[in-house]
Amino acid sequence: MNWRGSLVAWRVAGLVAAVFGHFLIFAQFSWIEILRDRGMSDGVLRLMLALMAVGGIAGGVLAALRVLGRRTLELRLVLAGTGVLTIGAGLATGPVAAGLVSLGCGLGIGAATVATASGVAGWLGRKRACLVVGTGSGLGYAVCNVPAVFTAAPAMQVLFGAGFVWLAAVLVPGRTMENPADRLPLPAGRSLGIVAAVLAMTALVWLDSAAFFIIQHTAQLKAGTWGGGMLWRNAGLHLAGAVLAGWWLDRGGLRGLLGLAFLLLGAAAWLVQQDDGRVAGACLYPVAVSLYSTALVCWPALLAGGGLRRSGWRAAVLFAIAGWIGSANGIGMVTQLDRIPMAFVMAAGVAVALAVAAGWRGRMRVAVLAGVALLAIGVEAARRPAADAAAVDRGRAVYVAEGCIHCHSRYVRPASPDLDAWGPPAEPGEVIGERPVLIGNRRQGPDLLRVGARRSASWLKLKLEDPARFAAGTPMPSFAHLLKDGRADDLIAYLQAGAADSLAWRLQRMNGWRPQAEEGHSSKNGDGLFRRHCAICHGPEGRGDGVLAGRLLREPANLVAGPFTWTGKGAELELRTARVVKFGIPGGEMPGHEVLGDDAVLALARYVIGLRSR
Numbered sequence: 001m002n003w004r005g006s007l008v009a010w011r012v013a014g015l016v017a018a019v020f021g022h023f024l025i026f027a028q029f030s031w032i033e034i035l036r037d038r039g040m041s042d043g044v045l046r047l048m049l050a051l052m053a054v055g056g057i058a059g060g061v062l063a064a065l066r067v068l069g070r071r072t073l074e075l076r077l078v079l080a081g082t083g084v085l086t087i088g089a090g091l092a093t094g095p096v097a098a099g100l101v102s103l104g105c106g107l108g109i110g111a112a113t114v115a116t117a118s119g120v121a122g123w124l125g126r127k128r129a130c131l132v133v134g135t136g137s138g139l140g141y142a143v144c145n146v147p148a149v150f151t152a153a154p155a156m157q158v159l160f161g162a163g164f165v166w167l168a169a170v171l172v173p174g175r176t177m178e179n180p181a182d183r184l185p186l187p188a189g190r191s192l193g194i195v196a197a198v199l200a201m202t203a204l205v206w207l208d209s210a211a212f213f214i215i216q217h218t219a220q221l222k223a224g225t226w227g228g229g230m231l232w233r234n235a236g237l238h239l240a241g242a243v244l245a246g247w248w249l250d251r252g253g254l255r256g257l258l259g260l261a262f263l264l265l266g267a268a269a270w271l272v273q274q275d276d277g278r279v280a281g282a283c284l285y286p287v288a289v290s291l292y293s294t295a296l297v298c299w300p301a302l303l304a305g306g307g308l309r310r311s312g313w314r315a316a317v318l319f320a321i322a323g324w325i326g327s328a329n330g331i332g333m334v335t336q337l338d339r340i341p342m343a344f345v346m347a348a349g350v351a352v353a354l355a356v357a358a359g360w361r362g363r364m365r366v367a368v369l370a371g372v373a374l375l376a377i378g379v380e381a382a383r384r385p386a387a388d389a390a391a392v393d394r395g396r397a398v399y400v401a402e403g404c405i406h407c408h409s410r411y412v413r414p415a416s417p418d419l420d421a422w423g424p425p426a427e428p429g430e431v432i433g434e435r436p437v438l439i440g441n442r443r444q445g446p447d448l449l450r451v452g453a454r455r456s457a458s459w460l461k462l463k464l465e466d467p468a469r470f471a472a473g474t475p476m477p478s479f480a481h482l483l484k485d486g487r488a489d490d491l492i493a494y495l496q497a498g499a500a501d502s503l504a505w506r507l508q509r510m511n512g513w514r515p516q517a518e519e520g521h522s523s524k525n526g527d528g529l530f531r532r533h534c535a536i537c538h539g540p541e542g543r544g545d546g547v548l549a550g551r552l553l554r555e556p557a558n559l560v561a562g563p564f565t566w567t568g569k570g571a572e573l574e575l576r577t578a579r580v581v582k583f584g585i586p587g588g589e590m591p592g593h594e595v596l597g598d599d600a601v602l603a604l605a606r607y608v609i610g611l612r613s614r
């Protein structure tokens, strides 16, 4: 490349970086925070994101139709306009104005991404074009991970976002965006058809956005991955991964790259959930994301194999399905989860493998699919290691040795009020089959047969450490000594064994429950009850900042500002809230308050509803 060529290359890299940067920092990040700060409910928030996606898809289609952004000046205007709308986000206070901003920014970014992705072949030719795109996407990710940008206030991030697209408008190269003379045929086997590309990249985006959302909203995971001091490292890894991807793609490595991106992403998803693998997972994740993101931008014009004329359509379809719909679905699927289900990772793996193997000859394809199936079986088997059973056995021994049996039973009496409080009764043989039998003969404390379905592992740990923190004046002594050598973990494994099996039962019971006391009336003092039972997690004012926040797998809900997943607006709000207070969130971190009378439960429900700012 001569110096003019390399100047164009840098301009294209900058353009890609700036468009990426705007999307990451504004559309995926600060805009959501701003809407939240303005007190929009979850429903409105979802509507705004949907509007942006609709705008994005429409923008992409308009670019593919050559109506928008496919000529140099047009693209500049689209980018400049997007910047103006982005600034408008800071001023749009009402839902209508915010909706217009969402739609407009989506439209601008949708058109700009499609125009850019299909323009690269014309600007750069095919030689080393992927390297340029990779450098650009890496820079985009890196800049957004710079601490000053990543942690800036949302209003400041809006300014960054607008700055990015204005910079992009300046950088659009003057040269023609469509130069069919640069079209070199790709060697067979190195390109990927549209069905395969969409399938593979949608699966990757889906997995990525689900994992990212879970990590960002799970205190423990976030601290070990996106916490302070790790942002520079993430920025560097993003850049390195993307440059590597560009280099590799120029050498025809598309299929290998998609496969590797999946392996790294799957490994990262698994590792971040292991206490001793979190750092390794946090390092693999940015690399994986950069790999496939570079492929996403390179594919429509450089790696699809078809003619350039249709590259706009290919980009529009790919970005609509993999980009806009894939990320929304990934997030929508997991807002209720605090783990990344391994079955989900495996499904994504099968999709990627199918896509990558498409077009390969029969035997090769069978070999790849068989490999994935074996891997799936292996991971599934490794997921419940034999060590689990051993831990449960050791835990039972701890239970016996520590004398829990003197105060706790493990026997839910059938057809009694026990069922609401403690869970389903034992199956025949379930309790008698235990050696030694631990039914117990005294009941000072609650029955522990199903305690694992009512209390999370982190809650149980906190309870063993200092029982009084959840029950002032409790006779239960502290078992903090068990936390020092892993015996607490074994004990918790024992208490939680089989818990998952009774979750559905409990959920059903919860949904059928109605308080005996009259709704709307209670003699109890909600304020006092809240301080006593809830403030330790939700904070004295219910803002989710109690002393235990950060020690649970999920942040306690902010009961003033929301968002409200379980107790959102709608019919029977008081009843639904009362159910959450009494039963907790089965399988989640919110404990039930089974021992409180219905009167107290109702008083608490009414009190927390009264805390809401809207």
Ligand code: HEC
Pocket (backbone or CB within 6 Å): 399, 402, 403, 404, 405, 406, 407, 408, 444, 445, 446, 448, 451, 454, 455, 460, 463, 467, 468, 470, 471, 474, 475, 476, 477, 479, 491
């Ligand atoms: C001296 C009696 C005593 C001993 C010994 C004792 N507990 Fe408790 N435990 C209680 C009482 C009373 C409560 C109810 C009040 C409270 O929550 O602290 C309780 C509550 C609990 C809870 C909360 C259950 C729920 O549904 O909220 C758990 C879990 C628990 N104990 C586990 C254990 C384990 C495990 C051991 C043995 C390592 C143990 N306890 C030993 C008396 C005891």
Ligand code: HEC
Pocket (backbone or CB within 6 Å): 459, 530, 533, 534, 535, 536, 537, 538, 548, 552, 554, 555, 556, 557, 563, 564, 565, 566, 567, 568, 577, 580, 581, 585, 588, 589, 590, 591, 593, 604, 605, 608
């Ligand atoms: C051990 C900590 C802890 C305690 C104690 C606790 N909560 Fe929670 N609570 C949580 C967590 C964590 C969540 C979020 C759960 C989730 O998203 O999975 C939550 C969620 C909730 C929600 C659901 C909000 C929604 O999403 O709609 C309500 C309501 C709630 N808590 C009320 C209470 C009340 C009332 C009390 C006291 C009686 C209480 N909590 C005690 C941790 C706690």
